[in-house]
Amino acid sequence: xxxxxxxxSVKLVLTVFAFVALGIAVFVFLVTNYGRRDASPRPERVxxxxxxxxxxxxxxxxxxxxxxGRLNSLKSQMTQLDAGAxxxxxxxxxxxxxxxxxxxxxxxxxERLKTYMAGVEQSFANERVDAxxxxxxxxxxxxxxxxxxxxxxVAHTVECRSQTCRVQIEDDGSNQLAxxxxxxxxxxxxxxxxxxxxxxxxxxxxGATVLYMSSQPSTPPTAAK
Amino acid sequence: xxxxxxxxxxxAYGALLATAGVVVPAPAANINTNxxxxxxxxxxxxxxxxxxxxGISTGSTVTASRWISCAIPRSxxxxxxxxxxxxxxxxxxxGQWMVCSLASYDFTGTFLGxxxxxxxxxxxxxxxxxxAAQLGYWAYTGITCVLPPNGNGTLRGVTSLQ
Numbered sequence: 001x002x003x004x005x006x007x008x009s010v011k012l013v014l015t016v017f018a019f020v021a022l023g024i025a026v027f028v029f030l031v032t033n034y035g036r037r038d039a040s041p042r043p044e045r046v047x048x049x050x051x052x053x054x055x056x057x058x059x060x061x062x063x064x065x066x067x068x069g070r071l072n073s074l075k076s077q078m079t080q081l082d083a084g085a086x087x088x089x090x091x092x093x094x095x096x097x098x099x100x101x102x103x104x105x106x107x108x109x110x111e112r113l114k115t116y117m118a119g120v121e122q123s124f125a126n127e128r129v130d131a132x133x134x135x136x137x138x139x140x141x142x143x144x145x146x147x148x149x150x151x152x153x154v155a156h157t158v159e160c161r162s163q164t165c166r167v168q169i170e171d172d173g174s175n176q177l178a179x180x181x182x183x184x185x186x187x188x189x190x191x192x193x194x195x196x197x198x199x200x201x202x203x204x205x206x207g208a209t210v211l212y213m214s215s216q217p218s219t220p221p222t223a224a225k
Numbered sequence: 226x227x228x229x230x231x232x233x234x235x236x237a238y239g240a241l242l243a244t245a246g247v248v249v250p251a252p253a254a255n256i257n258t259n260x261x262x263x264x265x266x267x268x269x270x271x272x273x274x275x276x277x278x279x280g281i282s283t284g285s286t287v288t289a290s291r292w293i294s295c296a297i298p299r300s301x302x303x304x305x306x307x308x309x310x311x312x313x314x315x316x317x318x319x320g321q322w323m324v325c326s327l328a329s330y331d332f333t334g335t336f337l338g339x340x341x342x343x344x345x346x347x348x349x350x351x352x353x354x355x356x357a358a359q360l361g362y363w364a365y366t367g368i369t370c371v372l373p374p375n376g377n378g379t380l381r382g383v384t385s386l387q
Contacts (some may be wrong), residue, residue: 109325112361113358117358199335
């Protein structure tokens with residue numbers, strides 16, 4: 001009984017020793033591995049992250065360079081378009097014109113006005129006569145001129161047709177007509193809202209101003225935004 | 226991680242700077258002008274005119290209509306344009322109405338043409354046009370209006386369309 005008890009005691013001691021040794025081994029393993037991972041990443045892992053980061057940045061830099069190239073291309077195209085728009089020409093065969101000088105621009109404006117007024121003059125010449133409208137409107141025009149202290153003394157003629165009146169005013173050199181035009185236009189706004197002016201030569205040598213006054217508004221009066 | 230964000234921010238900022246270098250030419254645009262800058266046509270009637278942020282009108286105690294004139298800023302029309310247009314906005318109250326005439330003069334002061342209207346209702350938003358031939362490169366445009374008495378009409382402003 002005593003020998004059997006002694007053997008059992010030895011087995012118990014060895015078993016306890018084995019568990020303690022196993023616990024120490026596990027503790028050392030955990031301290032060695034987990035402690036190092038928490039303290040600092042493995043060098044290999046750091047290198048992998050850094051490599052991916054640089055790759056993405058390199059891609060972004062490349063994209064920025066591509067965008068810069070496209071922007072430069074757009075700038076170039078815009079410059080060409082601006083040059084083309086500034087010197088728009090009716091046909092492709094004609095080279096873009098140089099910018100007009102002040103005198104050239106003024107001459108162009110005069111020519112354009114002359115052409116436009118020739119059309120207005122022709123339209124008036126072709127306009128039929130509505131005697132009733134013509135009489136009524138001519139009277140209104142005469143009243144407006146007579147009601148102006150400056151213009152009532154200036155020689156003028158009035159000819160009305162069906163929707164347009166032609167008023168010729170002799171130029172006395174005082175430039176009074178231009179100053180009084182707002183009063184004429186306001187006074188006739190309800191019957192002749194649109195006025196176009198033309199300078200013509202006369203036998204007196206002073207010339208005259210011809211006003212074509214139309215009952216037709218340039219646009220519908222109720223047109224809104 | 227922080228370093229990566231700094232790099233990305235730098236790249237994005239660089240792209241933004243590169244884009245800012247593009248100078249887009251300003252296209253021709255409308256010009257809105259408040260009528261409060263208009264002036265009395267006749268001396269010494271300026272005291273009868275009320276200028277506010279809403280426009281211009283006669284004073285409430287002014288018993289007669291008053292004439293005013295305004296400059297209309299504009300840009301030269303495009304070479305292909307056949308006409309130039311302008312919106313005139315305002316109000317009329319108590320059965321009163323407003324009459325206005327938009328005119329164009331060349332650089333020597335020669336009258337070229339005009340277009341006029343009588344306000345059709347309590348609130349008006351009128352579109353007037355002049356042919357391009359009367360709106361030359363060097364021409365000046367302006368508008369003359371007759372404001373009703375007792376503050377019964379307000380000229381709000383003019384828009385030059387482009």
